[in-house]
Every structure is written in structure tokens, then in C-alpha cells.
Amino acid sequence: xxxxxxxxxxxxxxxxxxxxxxxxxxxxxxxxxxxxxxxxxxxxxxxxxxxxxxxxxxxxxxxxxxxxxxxxxxxxxxxxxxxxxxxxxxxxxxxxxxxxxxxxxxxxxxxxxxxxxxxxxxxxxxxxxxxxxxxxxxxxxxxxxxxxxxxxxxxxxxxxxxxxxxxxxxxxxxxxxxxxxxxxxxxxxxxxxxxxxxxxxxxxxxxxxxxxxxxxxxxxxxxxxxxxxxxxxxxxxxxxxxxxxxxxxxxxxxxxxxxxxxxxxxxxxxxxxxxxxxxxxxxxxxxxxxxxxxxxxxxxxxxxxxxxxxxxxxxxxxxxxxxxxxxxxxxxxxxxxxxxxxxxxxxxxxxxxxxxxxxxxxxxxxxxxxxxxxxxxxxxxxxxxxxxxxxxxxxxxxxxxxxxxxxxxxxxxxxxxxxxxxxxxxxxxxxxxxxxxxxxxxxxxxxxxxxxxxxxxxxxxxxxxxxxxxxxxxxxxxxxxxxxxxxxxxxxxxxxx
Amino acid sequence: xxxxxxxxxxxxxxxxxxxxxxxxxxxxxxxxxxxxxxxxxxxxxxxxxxxxxxxxxxxxxxxxxxxxxxxxxxxxxxxxxxxxxxxxxxxxxxxxxxxxxxxxxxxxxxxxxxxxxxxxxxxxxxxxxxxxxxxxxxxxxxxxxxxxxxxxxxxxxxxxxxxxxxxxxxxxxxxxxxxxxxxxxxxxxxxxxxxxxxxxxxxxxxxxxxxxxxxxxxxxxxxxxxxxxxxxxxxxxxxxxxxxxxxxxxxxxxxxxxxxxxxxxxxxxxxxxxxxxxxxxxxxxxxxxxxxxxxxxxxxxxxxxxxxxxxxxxxxxxxxxxxxxxxxxxxxxxxxxxxxxxxxxxxxxxxxxxxxxxxxxxxxxxxxxxxxxxxxxxxxxxxxxxxxxxxxxxxxxxxxxxxxxxxxxxxxxxxxxxxxxxxxxxxxxxxxxxxxxxxxxxxxxxxxxxxxxxxxxxxxxxxxxxxxxxxxxxxxxxxxxxxxxxxxxxxxxxxxx
Numbered sequence: 001x002x003x004x005x006x007x008x009x010x011x012x013x014x015x016x017x018x019x020x021x022x023x024x025x026x027x028x029x030x031x032x033x034x035x036x037x038x039x040x041x042x043x044x045x046x047x048x049x050x051x052x053x054x055x056x057x058x059x060x061x062x063x064x065x066x067x068x069x070x071x072x073x074x075x076x077x078x079x080x081x082x083x084x085x086x087x088x089x090x091x092x093x094x095x096x097x098x099x100x101x102x103x104x105x106x107x108x109x110x111x112x113x114x115x116x117x118x119x120x121x122x123x124x125x126x127x128x129x130x131x132x133x134x135x136x137x138x139x140x141x142x143x144x145x146x147x148x149x150x151x152x153x154x155x156x157x158x159x160x161x162x163x164x165x166x167x168x169x170x171x172x173x174x175x176x177x178x179x180x181x182x183x184x185x186x187x188x189x190x191x192x193x194x195x196x197x198x199x200x201x202x203x204x205x206x207x208x209x210x211x212x213x214x215x216x217x218x219x220x221x222x223x224x225x226x227x228x229x230x231x232x233x234x235x236x237x238x239x240x241x242x243x244x245x246x247x248x249x250x251x252x253x254x255x256x257x258x259x260x261x262x263x264x265x266x267x268x269x270x271x272x273x274x275x276x277x278x279x280x281x282x283x284x285x286x287x288x289x290x291x292x293x294x295x296x297x298x299x300x301x302x303x304x305x306x307x308x309x310x311x312x313x314x315x316x317x318x319x320x321x322x323x324x325x326x327x328x329x330x331x332x333x334x335x336x337x338x339x340x341x342x343x344x345x346x347x348x349x350x351x352x353x354x355x356x357x358x359x360x361x362x363x364x365x366x367x368x369x370x371x372x373x374x375x376x377x378x379x380x381x382x383x384x385x386x387x388x389x390x391x392x393x394x395x396x397x398x399x400x401x402x403x404x405x406x407x408x409x410x411x412x413x414x415x416x417x418x419x420x421x422x423x424x425x426x427x428x429x430x431x432x433x434x435x436x437x438x439x440x441x442x443x444x445x446x447x448x449x450x451x452x453x454x455x456x457x458x459x460x461x462x463x464x465x466x467x468x469x470x471x472x473x474x475x476x477x478x479x480x481x482x483x484x485x486x487x488x489x490x491x492x493x494x495x496x497x
Numbered sequence: 498x499x500x501x502x503x504x505x506x507x508x509x510x511x512x513x514x515x516x517x518x519x520x521x522x523x524x525x526x527x528x529x530x531x532x533x534x535x536x537x538x539x540x541x542x543x544x545x546x547x548x549x550x551x552x553x554x555x556x557x558x559x560x561x562x563x564x565x566x567x568x569x570x571x572x573x574x575x576x577x578x579x580x581x582x583x584x585x586x587x588x589x590x591x592x593x594x595x596x597x598x599x600x601x602x603x604x605x606x607x608x609x610x611x612x613x614x615x616x617x618x619x620x621x622x623x624x625x626x627x628x629x630x631x632x633x634x635x636x637x638x639x640x641x642x643x644x645x646x647x648x649x650x651x652x653x654x655x656x657x658x659x660x661x662x663x664x665x666x667x668x669x670x671x672x673x674x675x676x677x678x679x680x681x682x683x684x685x686x687x688x689x690x691x692x693x694x695x696x697x698x699x700x701x702x703x704x705x706x707x708x709x710x711x712x713x714x715x716x717x718x719x720x721x722x723x724x725x726x727x728x729x730x731x732x733x734x735x736x737x738x739x740x741x742x743x744x745x746x747x748x749x750x751x752x753x754x755x756x757x758x759x760x761x762x763x764x765x766x767x768x769x770x771x772x773x774x775x776x777x778x779x780x781x782x783x784x785x786x787x788x789x790x791x792x793x794x795x796x797x798x799x800x801x802x803x804x805x806x807x808x809x810x811x812x813x814x815x816x817x818x819x820x821x822x823x824x825x826x827x828x829x830x831x832x833x834x835x836x837x838x839x840x841x842x843x844x845x846x847x848x849x850x851x852x853x854x855x856x857x858x859x860x861x862x863x864x865x866x867x868x869x870x871x872x873x874x875x876x877x878x879x880x881x882x883x884x885x886x887x888x889x890x891x892x893x894x895x896x897x898x899x900x901x902x903x904x905x906x907x908x909x910x911x912x913x914x915x916x917x918x919x920x921x922x923x924x925x926x927x928x929x930x931x932x933x934x935x936x937x938x939x940x941x942x943x944x945x946x947x948x949x950x951x952x953x954x955x956x957x958x959x960x961x962x963x964x965x966x967x968x969x970x971x972x973x974x975x976x977x978x979x980x981x982x983x984x985x986x987x988x989x990x991x992x993x994x
Contacts, residue, residue, distance in 0.1 A: 014541035017534065018515045025518060033716035034734030037514065037771065041731070044511035048545060219530035234538070237531030274534065 002075055005065055006276065008058065009082065013275035015049040017233045024233075026108070027225045028241060039105030046101040051094045054086065062086055074278060077460050081277035088153075091140045100137070103129050104405040111403030112226070120374045120392040127402060128370040131363045134407045138364060148364045151408035155284040156415065158462055161361065164411045167418070167477060168354050174481050177497045178488065179347060182335050185492040190331035193249040195319045202244050205315055206256040209308070210240070213260045213294065214447045216267055227400040228255040228342075230262035230291075235271035235279065238263045249319075250332060251343060254295050261294030262287055264447060268455025278458035284409060286463050288416020289423055290450065296346045296417070297424040297483070298438065298446070302329050307441035330491050337385040339394045346417065347484060351384040356399070356410040364407060419467060421480035423454070426471045499572055502562055503773065505555065506579065510772035512546040514730045521730075523605070524722045525738060536602030543598040548591045551583065559583055571775060574957050578774035585650075588637045597634070600626050601902040608900030609723070617871045617889040624899060625867040628860045631904045635861060645861045648905035652781040653912065655959055658858065661908045664915070664974060665851050671978050674994045675985065676844060679832050682989040687828035690746040692816045699741050702812055703753040706805070707737070710757045710791065711944045713764055724897040725752040725839075727759035727788075732768035732776065735760045746816075747829060748840060751792050758791030759784055761944060765952025775955035781906060783960050785913020786920055787947065793843045793914070794921040794980070795935065795943070799826050804938035827988050834882040836891045843914065844981060848881040853896070853907040861904060916964060918977040920951070923968045 022042050030038060052058075065071065065079045107126035114123035138147035146161040153159075207222065225241035232238045240259040245251040265287055273279030281287050298304050302325075305312075309328060313320045320328065335345045341352035359376055362368035368376055377396040378389040389395035401409050428434050431445050438446070453470045467475050485497070519539050527535060549555075562568065562576045604623035611620035635644035643658040650656075704719065722738035729735045737756040742748040762784060770776030778784050795801050799822075802809075806825060810817045817825065832842045838849035856873055859865035865873055874893040875886040886892035898906050925931050928942050935943070950967045964972050982994070 010537070011541050014534075014538040015545075017538045018519060018542055021518055021522060022515055025522070029718060029720075031714065031716055031718050031734055031736075033713070034731060037511075037731030037733055037768075040507070041511040041514045044508050045515055048512075216530070217528065219528055221526060221528050223526075234531060234534030236534055237528055239528075271534075 001061070001065060001068065002071060002079075005061055005079065005082075008052075008061070009275035011275075012049055012053050013234070013279075015045055015052070019045050019049065020231050020233050024231050024239060024241075026105075027227070027229070028223045035105070035109045039102050039109075042105050043098040043101040047094045047098040050089065050092070050097040054089045054092075054094075058086060059090075074460060078277045081459060085277075088141060091142070092137070096136070096140070100133050100405065103133050104403070107405065108400075108403045111397065111400065115226075115393055115397050118391050118393045118397075120396055123397060123403070124371060127373065130402060130405055130407075131370050134405065135364055135366070146361075146365065148361050148408060151364065152411070153408075155406075155409050155412050156463065157283055158464065159283075159285070159411075159415070164357065164415070168350075168357065168411075168414070170477055171350055171414075172354070174477070175347060175350065178481075178485055179335065181494050181497040182347075182488055182492050185494050187336075188330045188334040188491070189327070190334045192319055192323055193331050194247055195249075196246055197249050197316060197319065199244050199246055201315050202246075202249075202252050205312065206242060206252055208311070209253070209256055210260045210263075212308075212441060213257070213264060213443055215240075215260050215263055219267060220263060222256075228259050229400075230259045230266065232266045235266070235269060235274055238266040248343070254299060254332075255342065257299035258291045258295040261291035264294070264450070265290040265455055268447075268451045269458050270456060273458055276458070278460050280459045282457075282459050282461065282466060283463045284412035285415035285419060286454070286466065288413050289419035290416075290454070292346075292413070292416045293420035293424055293450075297420055298443075300333055300346065301438070303435045303438040305329055305332075306439045333487070333491050335488065335492075337387050339381070339387055339389060340398055342398075347488070348385060350414050350417070353410050353414045355380040355384060356401075360407050360410065415475070418475060418477055418480045419463075421483045422467065422471050422476060423450075425479050425483070498558070498562060498565065499568060499576075502558055502576065502579070505549075505558070506772035508772075509546055509550050510731070510776075512542055512549070516542050516546065517728050517730050521728045521736060521738075523602075524724070524726070525720045532602070532606045536599050536606075539602050540595040540598040544591045544595040547586060547589070547594040551586045551589075551591075555583060556587075571957060575774045578956060582774075585638060588639070589634070593633070593637070597630050597902065600630050601900070604902065605897075605900045608894065608897065612723075612890055612894050615888050615890045615894075617893055620894060620900070621868060624870065627899060627902055627904075628867050631902065632861055632863070643858075643862065645858050645905060648861065649908070650905075652903075652906050653909050653960065654780055655961065656780075656782070656908075656912070661854065661912070665847075665854065665908075665911070667974055668847055668911075669851070671974070672844060672847065675978075675982055676832065678991050678994040679844075679985055679989050682991050684833075685827045685831040685988070686824070687831045689816055689820055690828050691744055692746075693743055694746050694813060694816065696741050696743055698812050699743075699746075699749050702809065703739060703749055705808070706750070706753055707757045707760075709805075709938065710754070710761060710940055712737075712757050712760055716764060717760060719753075725756050726897075727756045727763065729763045732763070732766060732771055735763040745840070751796060751829075752839065754796040755788045755792040758788035761791070761947070762787040762952055765944075765948045766955050767953060770955055773955070775957050777956045779954075779956050779958065779963060780960045781909035782912035782916060783951065783963065785910050786916035787913075787951070789843075789910070789913045790917035790921055790947075794917055795940075797830055797843065798935070800932045800935040802826055802829075803936045830984070830988050832985065832989075834884050836878070836884055836886060837895055839895075844985070845882060847911050847914070850907050850911045852877040852881060853898075857904050857907065912972070915972060915974055915977045916960075918980045919964065919968050919973060920947075922976050922980070 019042060022038060022045070026038055062079060062083045066083060071079065107130055110123050110126040114120065134151060135147065138150035141150040141153070143150040148161045152161060210222065211217065219236045220238045220240065222240050222242060224243060226243065228240070228242045230238065230240045240263050242252050242255050242259065265281060269279055269281065305325060305328060309325045333345065335347050337348050338344055341349065344352055355377065358380065359368065359373055362376070363370065363373065374392065374396045381387050381389050381395070427446060427449050431437070431449050434445060454466065457466065461469065464474060489495070516539060519535060519542070523535055559576060559580045563580060568576065604627055607620050607623040611617065631648060632644065635647035638647040638650070640647040645658045649658060707719065708714065716733045717735045717737065719737050719739060721740060723740065725737070725739045727735065727737050737760050739749050739752050739756065762778060766776055766778065802822060802825060806822045830842065832844050834845050835841055838846065841849055852874065855877065856865065856870055859873070860867065860870065871889065871893045878884050878886050878892070924943060924946050928934070928946050931942060951963065954963065958966065961971060986992070
């Protein structure tokens with residue numbers, strides 16, 4: 001009977017894999033005119049997957065299995081997790097799921113259009129529809145404290161809006177003194193990162209970094225898209241995308257490492273668990289812990305560039321030949337309030353998230369109307385980051401998430417950073433000479449540790465359980481703060497805050 | 498009720514579109530390791546599409562509709578055609594369809610492997626399985642005269658093995674005297690076509706030709722694959738692939754034009770008929786009539802190159818600067834027995850098809866075993882074309898078709914050429930100054946004529962009906978023979994045969 005359950009989930013994973021391919025293609029290769037039929041195709045497949053999963057037979061099968069005493073403890077965990085998802089999915093009708101899928105596809109096309117027109121109003125009708133449908137979704141799924149909880153649950157199961165608000169409140173106390181200390185010191189020179197970096201050479205360098213991290217190109221590939229992302233069609237086909245800005249070295253490099261981190265997580269989940277909870281990632285927070293650990297804790301560290309800077313200088317001798325490793329390291333870690341989330345430094349980054357979190361929360365609870373979201377955005381950027389938003393492309397239209405119907409996703413980025421700092425600290429404790437290995441370009445010990453401690457478990461644990469298991473304590477913001485203070489004290493040269 | 502029918506077929510088309518994307522990606526971008534799960538995904542979706550279409554509800558709906566007196570004549574034609582397909586599909590179980598899909602996906606991977614090893618034996622186990630499953634399919638579908646009829650029906654509805662045998666018999670009488678006359682004349686010089694033609698420049702030139710033909714890049718795109726093909730995800734997303742050989746100018750150019758011809762047909766079918774028979778092509782024979790008309794009757798004609806040769810000389814001045822238009826025209830039409838079907842001239846081409854047709858027929862009727870197919874292939878190449886096959890890659894492993902489970906496909910290429918000649922003759926009669934328009938690079942009148950006469954009807958007519966409608970008579974080999982004799986008499990300079 002467990003076999004029957006596995007087969008069912010495996011077929012469902014087949015359909016989800018097809019949906020993922022349709023989505024990937026939509027963002028990477030699809031010709032313009034293909035959009036409307038693609039939206040329909042995505043909706044139909046979403047409906048089929050939903051219908052198959054929420055059928056009465058599925059319910060009966062799960063009901064029987066949950067009382068099956070022959071199941072191993074991991075098997076029972078799988079069944080229980082599926083049961084959870086089943087109960088949640090049953091609350092949404094096939095029609096609702098199809099409509100949601102079509103709304104999202106249309107919204108994505110309008111977002112692309114709005115970006116090219118640099119005009120929020122082009123996107124507004126879609127945003128209104130999205131907010132409506134996500135509010136409806138929250139209502140259908142149900143919640144105890146806050147409607148946003150119901151949406152958050154899709155990305156960060158068992159997390160609460162109130163808890164995230166508290167974490168951000170905490171951060172809002174602790175981060176400003178550090179930022180102030182940084183601001184009071186001489187600023188970092190990073191203009192050489194804005195020179196012209198040839199597209200093809202950047203592309204090759206990105207592939208090199210991915211290979212060095214351990215990304216398996218026989219089970220994945222990289223392409224170009226408007227907004228970088230990682231997507232899994234099946235455990236042996238996990239793809240990443242990137243974008244290249246010839247006048248900004250950081251842009252592609254750190255998005256490559258970031259997506260590479262996501263992809264390594266997906267490639268590290270056992271393919272034998274295809275379709276099962278144990279074959280999935282835990283949560284987006286944990287996912288982001290992987291991408292952000294690679295991007296920031298490793299990819300923006302001195303040992304990492306000790307290993308790679310020589311090669312980089314050889315590729316771009318005119319731009320970097322006379323820049324020392326220290327100068328380069330300081331430049332890629334320059335702290336400065338800015339407009340674009342994906343290009344932000346790892347400190348002010350969290351204000352970008354806070355802004356999105358607050359706006360989402362208000363939209364979903366109904367205290368902000370979609371039409372006022374742009375003004376709110378611009379106000380909050382002024383308030384938290386002290387920057388004026390010059391236009392929509394560099395403002396509210398910069399992120400793909402809402403056009404994907406992803407409300408509740410953003411806070412997981414910050415959670416990811418905090419998990420990352422905590423995991424990284426433990427990794428340094430447990431892997432002998434980790435920093436030395438990294439300095440010599442050997443990233444295998446770290447990957448092996450992450451595979452062993454995190455990847456291989458799939459979704460057999462909750463994020464909070466995993467954190468406890470790996471680090472011996474619950475998520476603790478202090479790890480991130482200590483990491484940040486130590487790092488930036490050195491970079492900016494202040495002694496205390 | 499007709500609305501319900503349209504919705505059903507439209508959902509089915511959604512799934513088929515996803516299947517097409519999974520297949521396209523498999524050949525264009527998929528990383529190596531992704532193959533096994535991709536096979537599963539394709540099988541699952543094929544099963545779902547099949548199950549949805551062959552359900553009892555579909556049968557009841559069609560039964561009611563077929564007696565609905567309010568339907569227009571086109572609507573009734575759609576329903577009848579769907580009814581035909583329904584009856585046929587009902588003969589295959591979901592399990593059979595899934596198994597067939599998985600067998601094909603595996604076979605495709607093994608074909609790729611076998612090609613890289615240049616070893617038929619690597620592919621043999623797959624070929625055996627494919628023959629088994631196609632024989633089983635023929636048996637399940639049923640046939641009056643020959644099991645091959647049942648397979649042929651998928652590609653060329655209402656065509657019979659016996660009739661195709663007769664056409665080839667006819668050709669076997671009429672073609673050799675022409676080939677003999679050619680052989681007796683001084684041969685054509687084409688070594689300049691084998692010089693090095695830069696990959697990127699070829700690629701750009703191919704895109705130019707496609708645009709000139711009228712291929713809509715907003716509703717399609719071109720990529721590279723091992724074997725060129727055209728694929729439709731939906732009417733507004735029709736993609737082509739090509740391959741580039743730097744030492745063979747013909748290879749990419751004529752495959753571009755060929756696939757472009759297929760794609761123009763698909764782009765010309767009204768998108769409002771999505772999912773309906775009137776939204777599909779008639780048959781592969783008619784499909785090939787479009788690709789081969791563009792490739793040979795137009796793409797290998799003097800007027801076409803009068804329009805394009807100057808540009809081509811500018812792109813490749815070293816290779817072609819001193820080659821006259823006449824010399825170039827003769828070279829691209831050089832007749833010579835050869836090994837590779839897709840690179841064959843338009844006369845000896847049909848022997849390549851005959852060989853495949855005979856082998857397929859024998860495999861399916863059981864008079865040839867898969868293990869002996871290679872020897873048979875090599876023998877027939879010697880017998881019909883007088884060429885020795887040096888290895889499997891240039892022999893039995895050259896075509897993708899069998900690895901795709903396509904048995905019964907090949908003869909449609911020859912039918913396509915014969916239809917093409919007949920259609921082209923009529924087009925010249927009905928379009929004023931067609932040759933002059935082509936000479937000036939204006940291909941629009943021809944495309945408009947093809948759209949009006951052929952494309953827009955979808956599958957509302959049978960191939961034989963369409964041929965009668967467009968040309969006033971049934972398929973007649975004489976058009977092809979007259980076209981060929983006239984063209985090659987001029988090129989090779991003989992007066993009579």
C-alpha cells in the first residue's frame with residue numbers, strides 16, 4: 001500500500017515537473033505570442049495535479065496508511081506530511097487552482113510589459129487580481145492569528161507572521177548601530193566593479209564558479225532570464241538561470257553563487273525519494289539558508305577570493321590587474337543603501353525585505369489597497385533606506401515574486417540569512433580547517449557537510465527541528481549579528497560600535 | 498454542448514502541448530542525467546491525455562453531438578473526425594500508451610548513445626522493443642490488408658501500404674532513366690560548398706531566410722538539435738530546430754528552409770481552432786508537401802537564389818565571391834547517390850525513403866528481425882543507391898524516427914514531394930508572376946496562396962480531398978516527374994532521356 005502511495009506521489013511529481021518546465025521555458029525561451037496558450041496549459045496541468053492529489057481515493061489511502069503499523073518511522077513521517085498537505089489542498093477547489101494559475105500567468109506577462117514600459121499602472125490590474133485571489137486563498141485555507149499566516153505556510157510551514165514581525169523588530173534595533181558605525185568610517189571604493197566586464201567572459205566565469213561549488217552540469221544547466229531563479233524538473237534535472245550586466249561585476253557573480261546554492265540543495269536530495277516529502281526541500285527559509293550561505297558567508301568571504309581572485313584577475317586584467325585582493329574583497333562587501341534588493345549588500349538587504357513584508361501584510365489584511373502600493377513602497381524606501389525611488393522599474397516592479405503569485409515568500413530570504421549564519425558557524429566548528437580548504441579552492445568538505453546535515457533529509461523535519469538538530473539550538477539572530485559585526489568591523493576598520 | 502466538446506479538446510491540447518515541450522527540451526536542452534525521469538514524466542502525461550480523451554463521457558458527448566442538427570457543417574466535420582480518433586484511441590489502454598511512451602523515451606536515449614558509440618548493437622535492444630510494441634499497436638488498432646496500414650494511419654490517414662508500394666513501383670520505373678541521363682553528362686562541381694562556413698554566420702543567414710519566408714519569430718524560435726525538427730506547443734508557439742555543419746553549406750541551409758516550411762503550415766492554422774481537428778494539420782504527407790515545396794521547389798530554384806545569392810556572397814566572400822549564381826545553383830542541385838537521407842538531392846532522396854519503407858514493412862509484418870535490420874539496410878543501400886555503408890552512424894543510426902517510435906512516417910516524405918510538385922504547379926498557374934516575385938525576394942504571394950488553399954483548413958479535409966480541391970485532380974506522380982525532368986535537363990544540359 002505504501003507502494004501505491006509512492007506511485008501516486010510520483011505521478012503527481014511528474015505533472016509538477018512538467019509544470020516546472022512550462023514555467024522555466026516561459027521565462028527563458030518562450031516567444032512573446034506564446035503567452036496566452038501557455039497560461040492555459042499551466043492552468044490545466046495545475047488543475048489536473050490538484051484533482052489527482054485531492055481525490056477521495058488519496059484521502060482513503062492516506063487514512064489507511066496512517067494507521068499502518070508496518071511503516072518505518074521515515075515512511076510514517078512522509079505519510080503524515082502528505083496528509084497535512086492533503087488536508088490543506090482539499091480546501092481549494094480545482095476551479096480555484098486553475099483560476100489562480102491563469103491569473104498568475106497573465107500577471108507575469110503584464111509584469112514583463114510593465115517593466116518594459118517602466119509603469120506600475122500596467123501591472124496594477126494584475127496586482128489587484130493577485131491580491132484578491134491570495135486573500136481568497138488565505139480565507140479558504142484558514143488561519144488562527146493573521147491571514148498572512150495562511151500564505152506564509154506555503155513557503156515556511158509552521159512559521160507565524162507575529163514571529164517574523166518580532167524577528168524584524170529585533171533586527172530593527174540591532175542593525176542600525178552597526179550601519180551607523182560603518183557610515184562614520186571612510187567609505188569603500190568599488191568603482192572598478194562598474195567598469196565594463198565582457199558578457200561572454202562573465203558567463204564563463206560564472207560556469208567556473210558553479211562547477212567549483214560542486215553543481216553537477218550533467219544534471220542541470222544554466223540559462224539567461226530576466227530574473228535569476230533555480231527550478232527542479234526532477235532530482236536529476238535542476239536548472240539555474242542568471243542575468244548579466246556588463247557594467248556591474250557583482251550582478252551575475254553573486255546571483256550565480258546564490259542560485260548555485262539553491263541548486264546544490266536540490267541536487268543533494270536523494271532522487272530515490274522522488275515525489276515524497278523526503279524528496280522535497282523543507283522550506284524556503286532553509287532553501288535560502290543554502291543560497292545565502294554560499295552567496296554571502298562563503299562567496300563574499302576572504303578565503304573564497306583567495307582561491308579565485310587570481311583567476312579573475314587573469315580574465316579581466318585591465319579592470320582588476322592593479323586592484324589588490326583586499327581592495328576587491330572590501331568592494332564586493334561595500335555597504336550602502338540602494339534601490340535594488342538583489343544588488344543590496346548583506347546588511348541593508350534586510351530592510352528591502354522588511355519593506356516587502358510590511359506591504360504584503362497590509363495588502364493581505366486589507367489595510368492597503370493595491371493602487372496605493374507604489375506610494376507605500378516609495379515612502380518605505382525613503383524611511384528605512386533613505387533612498388528616493390526614481391521610477392517603477394527600480395522600485396515596485398523590480399521583483400518577479402508578486403507576478404508569480406508569491407506572497408509570503410520574501411520574509412524567507414531574511415530567515416535564510418539568519419539560518420545561514422547559524423549553520424555556517426557550526427560548519428566551521430565541525431569541519432577541520434574549513435577556512436583553509438576554502439582558501440585552497442576545495443569546497444567539497446563544506447558541500448559534504450551540508451549534504452549530510454541538511455540536504456539528504458528532504459522534508460522529514462520541520463525547519464525548527466532541523467535547526468535544533470544541526471546547531472543544538474533554535475534559530476537565533478545573534479549568530480547573524482555577531483558574524484556581521486566581526487566582518488564589517490574588519491572591513492571598515494572600526495573598533496567598537 | 499459543442500462548447501463542452503471544444504473545452505475538452507482544448508484541455509487535451511494543453512496536455513499535448515506540455516508533452517511537446519518535454520520532448521523538445523529533451524532534444525534541445527535537457528542535461529544527460531535528466532533522461533530517466535523525463536521518460537517517466539512523458540509517460541504519465543501521455544497516459545493522462547489518453548485517459549481523458551478515451552473516457553466514457555467523451556464517447557457519450559461525441560455520440561450526442563454527432564446527432565446534433567444545429568451544428569454547422571464544419572463543426573460536424575470536427576466532431577466526426579474526433580469520433581474517428583476516439584474509436585481508434587479506445588483500442589489502446591492507458592497502460593499501453595504509458596508503456597509505449599516510456600519505451601520511446603528510453604529508445605531515444607539509447608539511440609543517442611548508439612550514435613556516439615557508432616554502434617547499432619547499442620540501439621538493437623530498443624529497436625526490438627519498439628518493433629514489438631508497434632506490432633502490438635497494429636494488432637490492437639486492427640487493419641484490413643496489412644499491419645503496416647494501422648501504423649501508417651497515424652501519419653497519413655486513409656493511405657494504404659499497397660497504394661504506397663504502387664507509387665514507389667511507379668517511381669522505380671520512371672526515375673532510373675532520368676538518373677541515367679544525368680550520370681551520362683559531365684558532373685557538377687560543388688566542392689566550394691564543402692569549404693569552411695563559419696557557424697555563427699550560417700546561423701544568422703538561416704534566421705534571415707526564415708524571416709524572409711514569413712516565419713513569425715514572435716510566435717516561434719529556432720534552436721540547435723541533433724536532428725532538425727519542427728514542433729508545436731500551441732498555434733502561437735511553433736518552434737524549429739536546425740543543425741550546423743561548418744564544412745557543408747547545404748546542411749543547415751536546406752534544413753532551415755525545410756523546417757521553416759513545416760512551421761509556416763503550423764503558424765497558418767487558425768489559433769481559434771486550438772485543439773480541434775480544424776486546428777490540426779491534415780497529414781504528414783501534406784505537412785511534408787509544405788516543407789519540401791519550400792525546400793526544393795522554391796529553395797533549390799534559380800529565382801530564389803537570384804534574390805538571395807548576392808547577400809550570401811557578401812557573407813562568405815572568400816568561399817563564394819568567384820562562384821557565379823549559375824555555378825552555385827547547379828551545385829546545390831547536384832545529383833549523386835549518397836549515404837545520408839537529409840543531405841540527399843531531391844531525386845535519389847526517394848530511394849532513401851524506399852529503403853526505409855521496405856525495412857519497416859518487413860519488421861512490422863515479421864519477415865525481418867530487428868537484429869538483421871542493419872544488414873538489410875546496408876544491402877539495400879548497395880542495391881538501390883550503389884553506395885557502401887561504412888558505419889552505423891552513416892547508416893541505420895542516421896535517422897531519429899525509429900527511436901521516436903515513428904514507424905510509418907518515412908513514406909510521407911516521398912508523398913510530400915509529389916504533392917509539393919503538384920501544388921507548386923498550380924500555384925504558378927494561379928499567382929501572377931510568381932517567379933518574378935520570388936526573384937525579387939517577395940515570398941508573400943506564395944505564402945498567402947498556401948495559407949488560403951491549404952493551411953487555413955486545418956484537418957477539415959482528407960489529404961486526397963484537399964489535393965482534388967486545390968489542383969482539380971488526385972495525387973499524380975507525373976507532376977513530380979515533369980518538374981524533375983525539366984529542371985535537371987537544364988542543369989545537366991541533356992536534351993532528352
